[in-house]
Amino acid sequence: MKQSSQSTKRRSSSHTTEREFGGTLGATCIPIFLPLLVLFLLSISRSPGASVLQWPPQLPPTSALWDPLAPTMLLGWFSLHIFLYLLPLGKVSEGLVLKNGTRLKYPINGFHALCISVGLLVLMLWMGAPLGSLFDLLLPLAVCATGMSFILSFYLYIRSFWAPHHALAPGGNTGNPLYDFFIGRELNPRIGNFDLKYFCELRPGLIGWVVINLGMLMKEVELRDSPSLAMMLVNGFQLLYVADALWNEASLNVWPLTGPAEAVLTTMDIVHDGFGFMLVFGDLAWVPFTYSLQASFLVIHPQELGVAAAAGILLLNGIGYYIFRKSNSQKNMFRRDPKHPSVSSLETIATATGKRLLVSGWWGLVRHPNYLGDLLMALAWSLPCGFSHLLPYFYVVYFTVLLVHREARDERQCRTKYGMAWDAYCQRVPYRIFPYLY
Ligand SMILES: NC(=O)C1=CN([C@@H]2O[C@H](COP(=O)(O)OP(=O)(O)OC[C@H]3O[C@@H](n4cnc5c(N)ncnc54)[C@H](OP(=O)(O)O)[C@@H]3O)[C@@H](O)[C@H]2O)C=CC1
Numbered sequence: 001m002k003q004s005s006q007s008t009k010r011r012s013s014s015h016t017t018e019r020e021f022g023g024t025l026g027a028t029c030i031p032i033f034l035p036l037l038v039l040f041l042l043s044i045s046r047s048p049g050a051s052v053l054q055w056p057p058q059l060p061p062t063s064a065l066w067d068p069l070a071p072t073m074l075l076g077w078f079s080l081h082i083f084l085y086l087l088p089l090g091k092v093s094e095g096l097v098l099k100n101g102t103r104l105k106y107p108i109n110g111f112h113a114l115c116i117s118v119g120l121l122v123l124m125l126w127m128g129a130p131l132g133s134l135f136d137l138l139l140p141l142a143v144c145a146t147g148m149s150f151i152l153s154f155y156l157y158i159r160s161f162w163a164p165h166h167a168l169a170p171g172g173n174t175g176n177p178l179y180d181f182f183i184g185r186e187l188n189p190r191i192g193n194f195d196l197k198y199f200c201e202l203r204p205g206l207i208g209w210v211v212i213n214l215g216m217l218m219k220e221v222e223l224r225d226s227p228s229l230a231m232m233l234v235n236g237f238q239l240l241y242v243a244d245a246l247w248n249e250a251s252l253n254v255w256p257l258t259g260p261a262e263a264v265l266t267t268m269d270i271v272h273d274g275f276g277f278m279l280v281f282g283d284l285a286w287v288p289f290t291y292s293l294q295a296s297f298l299v300i301h302p303q304e305l306g307v308a309a310a311a312g313i314l315l316l317n318g319i320g321y322y323i324f325r326k327s328n329s330q331k332n333m334f335r336r337d338p339k340h341p342s343v344s345s346l347e348t349i350a351t352a353t354g355k356r357l358l359v360s361g362w363w364g365l366v367r368h369p370n371y372l373g374d375l376l377m378a379l380a381w382s383l384p385c386g387f388s389h390l391l392p393y394f395y396v397v398y399f400t401v402l403l404v405h406r407e408a409r410d411e412r413q414c415r416t417k418y419g420m421a422w423d424a425y426c427q428r429v430p431y432r433i434f435p436y437l438y
């Protein structure tokens with residue numbers, strides 16, 4: 001979290017002043033704590049008790065952490081996705097205007113990469129590949145993904161000293177090595193045209209999450225002959241979420257190259273945050289190994305799910321997805337073409353920057369309707385795992401904390417950008433995420 005005290009602020013003409021995520025202390029502890037948390041969660045998800053509250057915590061034996069197959073598989077997976085990223089499939093789109101007035105070009109072929117990956121997996125299954133053995137490799141894979149995150153983050157930190165000043169992220173340039181390593185100094189590190197942040201955010205980890213889920217489903221088939229309804233719901237919901245992210249990246253295809261960027265290219269991570277340990281580890285280790293916890297939990301803790309309960313959960317996910325997609329699309333459309341018939345009748349307020357803010361429609365309900373939809377989906381992903389354990393609800397709790405923190409960061413940035421107009425918006429739309437609650 002941002003610390004407001006003077007002690008956390010630096011005064012220097014070229015260095016940024018504000019520190020987030022607990023400043024230097026957070027930046028030192030989080031890279032130690034989060035990898036251990038991933039291993040802890042993975043290891044208890046497969047233990048019979050699956051208790052997050054057990055003290056002392058149950059840690060995996062060191063022999064369970066290493067398998068020579070894991071680095072080979074990970075390198076193979078990364079090579080495949082680098083190859084797919086570089087394939088001349090789909091179109092090329094432009095990001096938002098950078099400080100030096102230029103725009104970077106991005107290949108929009110993530111959905112192709114997802115389809116090809118799923119096609120390859122189906123082929124491997126047909127050839128008899130034991131995809132269920134991913135279950136036994138999860139801990140070594142997580143260890144290797146963490147190691148890879150550290151190596152990549154060191155590389156990014158060191159190379160950032162050769163980057164021009166305008167290429168640095170606003171928040172990752174404090175001069176404190178630990179903090180800058182954690183937050184990330186360079187905004188859009190690239191090797192030639194290969195954009196490391198954009199690649200990591202949407203490809204290996206996000207698609208890897210879907211593959212891990214499928215591996216858990218296959219393990220269930222090995223153990224119990226067929227996948228359970230709960231496992232199918234978790235797989236289906238999360239596949240929809242990942243496919244949506246990649247499809248909406250691809251929806252840029254229909255717009256002219258010179259039009260404003262939208263969807264993933266306008267998220268806070270791409271536009272504002274540097275590429276440091278937090279995002280590298282988040283993309284490569286945290287997303288695939290903790291977002292798939294419900295599926296790995298279900299392998300050892302099968303749940304009976306009645307048709308009525310399944311229908312209720314389906315409905316909840318559908319409502320969440322509808323709110324998430326409609327609100328994100330409404331804002332993206334408004335930013336791209338405010339005169340488009342689907343948004344032209346919405347009420348707006350002017351800001352000094354020339355941009356307007358929506359005050360009706362989804363963005364008049366709460367200030368972050370997209371987070372509300374995302375959180376409803378998060379709950380729907382955990383409910384198939386029943387109420388006997390807390391572990392499957394880890395994602396809901398973590399995600400609530402992440403989005404509340406993210407909302408506060410975005411709010412600060414918007415207040416700086418829009419000043420009094422933002423205050424007027426907040427008065428008009430008093431709730432942040434949950435109507436009448438928060
Ligand atoms: N699954 C996961 O782990 C995660 C998922 N997400 C999801 O990613 C999606 C994107 O989220 P995120 O990048 O945080 O931010 P948002 O998509 O919510 O974008 C926030 C920006 O939208 C613009 N904006 C805010 N209010 C208005 C308004 N009333 N009218 C017009 N524009 C407005 C502002 O930018 P400007 O005015 O400059 O255009 C603001 O900075 C969300 O759906 C979120 O749930 C996010 C993080 C993690």
Ligand SMILES: CC(C)CCC[C@@H](C)[C@H]1CC=C2C3=C(CC[C@@]21C)[C@@]1(C)CC[C@H](O)C(C)(C)[C@@H]1CC3
Pocket residue numbers: 034201202206241242244245264267269278279281282283286287
């Ligand atoms: C390691 C920390 C505890 C937290 C790291 C945070 C990251 C895991 C998330 C920050 C923003 C993200 C986004 C998505 C995935 C999680 C991270 C990387 C996203 C790609 C998921 C799919 C969505 O549709 C999206 C809008 C494309 C998301 C963009 C932000």
